[in-house]
Structures are given as structure tokens and as C-alpha cells.
Amino acid sequence: MKVAVIGMGGVGAAAAWHLARAGHQVECIEQFELDHELGGSYGGSRIYRHVYPDGLYTRLMEAAWPMWLELEKVSGRDLMLRCGGIFFGPGDHPDMATAAAALRDSGVPFETLGRDEAARRVPALRLHPEEIAIHQRDAGLLRASACVVAMAGLARAAGARLRERTRLLEIEARPTGVRLHLDPGGSLDLDAAVLAPGPWARGFLPSAAAGAIQVTRQRYHHFLPAPGREGEFGTDQLPVWIDMDSWFYGFPVHDEVPGAKVAEHLGGIPVDPDHVDRGPDEGLRERARAYATGRFPGLTGEVSYEKTCLYEKTPDEDFILDLLPGLPGVSVVAGTSGHGFKFVPLLGALAARLALGEDPKADLRRFRLGRFKSKLSS
Ligand SMILES: Cc1cc2nc3c(=O)[nH]c(=O)nc-3n(C[C@H](O)[C@H](O)[C@H](O)COP(=O)(O)OP(=O)(O)OC[C@H]3O[C@@H](n4cnc5c(N)ncnc54)[C@H](O)[C@@H]3O)c2cc1C
Structure with a gap:
């Protein structure tokens, strides 16, 4: 399938790696450059831990941890400090x-x-x-920038194309798949897309979720x-x-x-x-x-x-990981609430599976967009 990943922070880089190595044709869209300083994933240190006052995240870390070990192994880079x-x-x-x-x-x-x-x-x-x-x-600690660069590098080595300084303006549903409107670059037709825009997510979310973030x-x-x-x-x-x-x-x-x-x-x-x-x-x-x-x-x-x-x-600090309503084959990860980096390989892989219509094999109920209610309807 031809799949776009929008946003090359930790989540997007992980999704691109997951998709490209599964043999999909991947287009990565980033409004700035890889490893820029303006979003959430830049820098030398993010804590990884199993200690959470909420067992859901302790269990998620159990699932993410082997992915980090694999990334370190296949990239050959020193990404963690234990x-x-x-x-x-x-x-x-x-x-x-x-x-x-x-x-x-x-x-x-x-x-x-x-x-x-x-x-x-x-x-x-x-x-x-x-x-x-x-x-x-x-x-x-995870060396965040190095992790993002490593995942993006593996995605590119597996055939993904990276378009930097390219902004997604709008997503349009098509009879099959979606059309992305880009600046610069015109339009791009795809079978599916993963949206991982971090702090810029609000413009793509249903209004109740956008208003809550x-x-x-x-x-x-x-x-x-x-x-x-x-x-x-x-x-x-x-x-x-x-x-x-x-x-x-x-x-x-x-x-x-x-x-x-x-x-x-x-x-x-x-x-x-x-x-x-x-x-x-x-x-x-x-x-x-x-x-x-x-x-x-x-x-x-x-x-x-x-x-x-x-x-x-998000108000509850739970992430958003769901399909976007009205846009078949478009998944979104957002609202990582200052604690998402340790999970990015898992979030990227889950978002990719959702976009492809595969069973994510995970309980994502706490991450659904439907938990946000518009102020008018409450
Ligand atoms: C100071 C700080 C400390 C943190 N500490 C920890 C920690 O210790 N442990 C932990 O687990 N987590 C931590 N986090 C949280 C973690 O870093 C974030 O949850 C995670 O990096 C978010 O990744 P992301 O890919 O969702 O977003 P980002 O890294 O922000 O990536 C989003 C990307 O999308 C691009 N983009 C957005 N809109 C568009 C568009 N329209 N077109 C094209 N591209 C677009 C952006 O330019 C950006 O590159 C911390 C965060 C910060 C800021």
C-alpha cells in the first residue's frame, strides 16, 4: 500500500520504520527538518520507566521495551543509558x-x-x-534525538521517502483512500495515512478533542x-x-x-x-x-x-490513538502529554496497524477520540 506519515517526531519516525520494513511504499512529510528543535522529541534525554501511578502505562512499557532493544540492535547505535x-x-x-x-x-x-x-x-x-x-x-534515559534519527534512517533504508519543509494543509477523503494537500508539493493520493503532528495536532482533530488539548x-x-x-x-x-x-x-x-x-x-x-x-x-x-x-x-x-x-x-493525560472520523484509513496519535517518548515505537506501530485496517492487538479504549465531548453537547 501507499501510506503517508505526517510528522517526523518520535511517533512518526516509528510509524515510518514499521511501515517501510513491512514493504509499504511510505511518504514521510515533515514541516521542518528531521530532528528540529521546535516539537516534542528533540534533545538528549527522556526518562523511560515502568514506574507509573497507573497500571495501563506500566503494561504499555512492557510492550514498548522489546521494541527499544530491537531498535538499538538493528541501528547499531547507543540509544539508551541504563x-x-x-x-x-x-x-x-x-x-x-x-x-x-x-x-x-x-x-x-x-x-x-x-x-x-x-x-x-x-x-x-x-x-x-x-x-x-x-x-x-x-x-x-533515552537519547531522544538519536532515537528519532535512527528510526527515520531505518525507514529510509527500507525505501521510505522523506519530504522535509513540507506542510500538510488538509486531508480529503477520496472514493478509495485519501488525498493530502501539501505546501509545497500540491496534492498526493494515498491508500492510508498516519498523522503524528504532536503539538500541531489540533487543526486535524474533531472539535471536541481539539478543544480539550x-x-x-x-x-x-x-x-x-x-x-x-x-x-x-x-x-x-x-x-x-x-x-x-x-x-x-x-x-x-x-x-x-x-x-x-x-x-x-x-x-x-x-x-x-x-x-x-x-x-x-x-x-x-x-x-x-x-x-x-x-x-x-x-x-x-x-x-x-x-x-x-x-x-x-489532554485533560486526563491519556494519549489519543484512533482513526479519524470521516477519513477512512487515517489514524492519529496526539496528546502524548509530556510522557509519550518511552512509548513511541509502540505508538507508531499501533497507529500504522490502525491505518492499514489491521487488528492492533491492543486495548486502545482509553485512547479513543470519542472520550472528548463537545462543550455544547455536555
Ligand atoms: C521537555 C520535555 C520533556 C519530556 N520528557 C519526557 C520523558 O522524560 N519521558 C517521556 O516518555 N516523554 C517525555 N516527553 C514527552 C515526549 O517527548 C513526547 O510525548 C514525544 O516526543 C511526542 O512525539 P510526537 O512524535 O508525538 O511529537 P513531535 O516530536 O512534536 O513530532 C511532531 C512532528 O510533526 C510535525 N508536524 C506537525 N504538523 C505538521 C504538518 N501539518 N505537516 C507536516 N509536519 C507536521 C512537527 O514539525 C513535528 O516534527 C517530554 C517532552 C518534552 C517537551
């Missing part, structure tokens, strides 16, 4: 109990640590007296360790971490960007993805600094790197 993960919060926090139960149910090995044991294992981290931690060895500007900062304490922040001593109460999260010092990355999952500022102020924000920087130096006394508070990127959030 530094483990530590996830902490108050001992009576409901998310800590739910996350532990989900790990148990899925048979994922983990340990629960008290404050003293956590300090012994992760010297950089200070837990409060009422806090405990879940330590999971099978967690770490919020695109937010997220800023993250890297802080330098104090002289003599650099070792505490290396990949052999500091795992990836998440504060399950405040939803600050971060990474050890790794690869070429100096300092330890600290980011905040909550608190994004709503934006139009085509008009984003990507400059520094003194208020957010101060908030991150206060958290980082309080939680990690070995950090200086000196910012060595900072960046803006975009989330596109």
Missing part, C-alpha cells in the same frame, strides 16, 4: 502505593527504600523524613554540581528521578551538555505552537533552582544550559 530510576514521595502518597501495585502486578522487579537506604544508594538526593522511594534498575511551553534547566561533588551526579551514582508529589524530575550529568537536568512536568504555560517565546523565564528558572538546590545540596544553582520545549496535554 542508569536506573528512583521515584520518591510521601510514604502515604496514593501514587506511591498505586505505582508499587502496578509493578507487582506486571512482575517488574523493584525495591522500596526508606530515607536512610535511599541516601546510601543515591548520595546526591535528600528525602524528607516522611518520604520513601521506589528504586527500579530497569529505568534510565492544551499546548504548553515547558522550560528545563541544567545545574552545575559544586566543585568536588561532581561524582554524586554521574550516571553511576545518580539514576533518573521523579518526585511523585511535585512532579519535578531529572537526570544525572551525561553526554555533552554540562550539569544535571531538572525539569517540571506540571506548570506549563499555554501557547500557540507557531508563536512561542522560547527565551529564558526568570520566574521558572528561580523555581527550578529552589527545588534543585533544596533536593540536591550538591548542586550550585548555577544554570549551565536551559531550553524550551512543547507538551500537548
